Amino acid sequence: DARVVVIGAGIVGCSLADELTARGWRDVTVLEQGPLPAPGGSTSHAPGLVFATSPSRTLTRFAARTIEKFTALESDGAPCFSAVGGLEVATTEERWADLHRKARLAASWGVRGTLLTPEECARHWPMLDTALLYGGWYTPDDGIARAVPACRAQLARATARGARFLDRHTVTGIEQAAGRVTGVVTDRGTFPADHVVTAAGFWGPVIGAMAGVTVPLLPLAHQYATTAPLPGLAAPGGPRDGAVRPLLRFQDRDLYFREHGDRLGIGSYAHRPMPVDPRTLPAYDDAPVMPSSLPFTADDFAPSWRDATDLLPALGASRIADGFNGVFSFTPDGMPLLGEASGLRGFWLAEAVWVTHSAGAARAVAELMTDGHAGLDLHACDPDRFEGAQRSPAYAAARGTRAFIEVYDVVHPLQPPAHPRPLRVSPFHDRQRELGAYFLESGGWERPHWYEANAPLADGLALPARDAWAARHWSPVIAAEARATRERVGLYDLTPLRRLAVEGPGALAFLQYLTTNQLDRPPGTVTYTLLLDAHGGIRSDLTVTRLTEDRFRIGANSGADLAWLRRHAPDGVRVRDLTPGTCGIGVWGPLARDLVQPLTGDDFSHRGFGRFRARRTHLGPVPVLAQRVSYAGELGWELYTTADLGRCLWDTLWEAGRGLGAVAAGRGALDGLRLEKGFRAWGHDMTTECDPYEAGLGFAVRPAKGDFLGRAALAGREAAVRRRLVCLTLDDPAAAVLGGEPVYAGGEAVGYVASAAHGPTVGRCVAHAWLPAAHAAPGTAVRIGYFGDLLAATVAEEPLVAPEGARPRR
Numbered sequence: 001d002a003r004v005v006v007i008g009a010g011i012v013g014c015s016l017a018d019e020l021t022a023r024g025w026r027d028v029t030v031l032e033q034g035p036l037p038a039p040g041g042s043t044s045h046a047p048g049l050v051f052a053t054s055p056s057r058t059l060t061r062f063a064a065r066t067i068e069k070f071t072a073l074e075s076d077g078a079p080c081f082s083a084v085g086g087l088e089v090a091t092t093e094e095r096w097a098d099l100h101r102k103a104r105l106a107a108s109w110g111v112r113g114t115l116l117t118p119e120e121c122a123r124h125w126p127m128l129d130t131a132l133l134y135g136g137w138y139t140p141d142d143g144i145a146r147a148v149p150a151c152r153a154q155l156a157r158a159t160a161r162g163a164r165f166l167d168r169h170t171v172t173g174i175e176q177a178a179g180r181v182t183g184v185v186t187d188r189g190t191f192p193a194d195h196v197v198t199a200a201g202f203w204g205p206v207i208g209a210m211a212g213v214t215v216p217l218l219p220l221a222h223q224y225a226t227t228a229p230l231p232g233l234a235a236p237g238g239p240r241d242g243a244v245r246p247l248l249r250f251q252d253r254d255l256y257f258r259e260h261g262d263r264l265g266i267g268s269y270a271h272r273p274m275p276v277d278p279r280t281l282p283a284y285d286d287a288p289v290m291p292s293s294l295p296f297t298a299d300d301f302a303p304s305w306r307d308a309t310d311l312l313p314a315l316g317a318s319r320i321a322d323g324f325n326g327v328f329s330f331t332p333d334g335m336p337l338l339g340e341a342s343g344l345r346g347f348w349l350a351e352a353v354w355v356t357h358s359a360g361a362a363r364a365v366a367e368l369m370t371d372g373h374a375g376l377d378l379h380a381c382d383p384d385r386f387e388g389a390q391r392s393p394a395y396a397a398a399r400g401t402r403a404f405i406e407v408y409d410v411v412h413p414l415q416p417p418a419h420p421r422p423l424r425v426s427p428f429h430d431r432q433r434e435l436g437a438y439f440l441e442s443g444g445w446e447r448p449h450w451y452e453a454n455a456p457l458a459d460g461l462a463l464p465a466r467d468a469w470a471a472r473h474w475s476p477v478i479a480a481e482a483r484a485t486r487e488r489v490g491l492y493d494l495t496p497l498r499r500l501a502v503e504g505p506g507a508l509a510f511l512q513y514l515t516t517n518q519l520d521r522p523p524g525t526v527t528y529t530l531l532l533d534a535h536g537g538i539r540s541d542l543t544v545t546r547l548t549e550d551r552f553r554i555g556a557n558s559g560a561d562l563a564w565l566r567r568h569a570p571d572g573v574r575v576r577d578l579t580p581g582t583c584g585i586g587v588w589g590p591l592a593r594d595l596v597q598p599l600t601g602d603d604f605s606h607r608g609f610g611r612f613r614a615r616r617t618h619l620g621p622v623p624v625l626a627q628r629v630s631y632a633g634e635l636g637w638e639l640y641t642t643a644d645l646g647r648c649l650w651d652t653l654w655e656a657g658r659g660l661g662a663v664a665a666g667r668g669a670l671d672g673l674r675l676e677k678g679f680r681a682w683g684h685d686m687t688t689e690c691d692p693y694e695a696g697l698g699f700a701v702r703p704a705k706g707d708f709l710g711r712a713a714l715a716g717r718e719a720a721v722r723r724r725l726v727c728l729t730l731d732d733p734a735a736a737v738l739g740g741e742p743v744y745a746g747g748e749a750v751g752y753v754a755s756a757a758h759g760p761t762v763g764r765c766v767a768h769a770w771l772p773a774a775h776a777a778p779g780t781a782v783r784i785g786y787f788g789d790l791l792a793a794t795v796a797e798e799p800l801v802a803p804e805g806a807r808p809r810r
């Protein structure tokens, strides 16, 4: 049996012990510094509000799991979840529109909810000042998790299956040997372990430091107050600490409310961010209340009290009776940290998890540990999504603070974080700024979305105006750059994409085993291939360039790919990250050859340099690795060089493109181009939740090549596809969607939009959507829910625009 030590017996540690033992892992020890069952972490005082809907499908499904599990879990003869419902109210036009959008998201992810008039809101909460309201959104299945009883119940269940919970054991060290964790040191002895999970809540960075693993989260205090008894509240017949009315959220003022019998609990995110250094907190026995409960700072709460009284005027007759500043975790992007740390085998993170998501997150980590595969897409929770500078305490502090401030804001899906920027810049950055680049951020990189210098090209397009939401971080210039790429040639900054080197004897066999396509091809070839997990789910897609017999270049998606390759690499195979020291430009469009050929003595004709071929050459003075592949689906090359020569590469290509009408083009244009060609976007269109056949990527799977990871799981799946990623075009050329919207067939939400962009050739919005096979046939009419509208769309034959290979060759 694997020996597991879990650090921390909050809601996450208890849930994890339950999930691991339920999967047959019995040798589970949970070490907790405080006394059980309320040891003094964030869980010990969490008011337990569960609002399921989130822009993240994964978080929404984590919450659904918590609701389902805690409803069935009993402690003291009562269920650990009470479905009192949730009500979010809107007091601004923007919020009201956002509630419409949220209602659509909820439909996409399978959460029930209804938009209400102010009067209907008042039926749930008679105290509301309806004059302030535009309306509300009611979600009947949301409610209150009884966090400490849920800990107790899961603790009891895990104990009955063989787990041990040892309280008053303070972890002081993590032992390791040869890159693997071997044990956990406490003030009361050492515990040998094959797997160690830190579920230490906001103490996570302290535990991480013991293991040499950075845990990028920021502990922040958050204010929670309770009123004196309010006559209007007393829950008829309810328990004193219970609630009968729905949870109430007043996000325009960063507030939430729940009943505690005849008192009202009020949580506020409106106050100044209050970072906490966990190393300075007292131990349980020395803390006035609990280590995670700091004294209430009434001045900070005063504006929130006024706002609360505006919304619920009856509060004016009451007062704050009690309050505290409770500490919990914020990560740079607001998502949890779940998975094995890349630097230390057997050291797992289950950090920055809300009570709301605890059961789902714990299940996912337990699945990963016992089975190597979680049922849900975890890429946005992967600890390896952060790297280098993003792991620094300074970055975690800046972004964590931002995540706190924005927690209830209306945040556009493309909105880049404001600070600290710029963090990573390509060697082309100055040139891009000179061209008026509008930068968004990707993996810490400044990435142009379009260039204002191209604005004159948009003048002639006469595109219909977008609605205000879809027009954010968008410009008609995007369409102009995409057009220019289809008609002439565009230069695309590829630097933010991940570049890896895999080298050494055995490199081919290693990559053959890890990926789906046939890579045993001559040096100088490029192959599109997939990384699967053992269950056949798509972890990532790669382009693999064979440079020599045992040296490969890989175009990958994320730090998680790097970690995955390193984790599996046998002795003798080296996996290196080339990204920071190199850069790249995509030169794509029908005139790409005219641009590049004069710069080199090498033959760039179709015959001399075919599709999916690669070679080293010089463009002017710059040594490059040239690969004839294109995510835009046009003739062209990806051209890579070292960072020091990047500026020279840009200038060389820019000069060569002058007479050809070449444009610098941004990521916005590329999204439209790739959607028209049917190319999938990792993380949006494909994740571990789908297999290659469902995603329309069966062409990249070669079961006949021999065994590879995931092959056995794919057997028989091609013929059994029940849902598909399809291409939709919106019927109205003026309509736009952004991703995450529900797709309706016959009035029922049957799927959702995975990604979308303006298609420059078809002159309308193009989307990839997940739909049941029954609704996936080309020509099928569907509707997409977008705010208050239902937009007509049609399933289209793919690709909308013929791929480069299907065009006449010059």
Ligand code: FAD
Binding pocket: 007, 008, 009, 010, 011, 012, 013, 031, 032, 033, 034, 039, 040, 041, 042, 043, 044, 045, 046, 047, 048, 049, 050, 169, 170, 171, 172, 199, 200, 201, 202, 203, 207, 222, 223, 224, 267, 292, 325, 326, 327, 328, 329, 350, 351, 352, 353, 354, 355, 356, 357
């Ligand atoms: P914790 O409960 O903090 O557990 C970690 C445990 O690790 C602690 O018990 C600690 O003692 C132990 N530990 C740490 N270091 C060591 C060590 N060296 N050795 C041994 N043990 C160690 N979430 C919601 O979903 N809904 C809400 O309404 C909500 N409201 C909140 C209100 C407030 C005021 C606060 C502060 C938080 C709220 N949260 C809410 C967030 C939620 O409480 C936390 O995200 C969640 O409880 C974290 O659970 P955890 O198990 O990860 O951490």
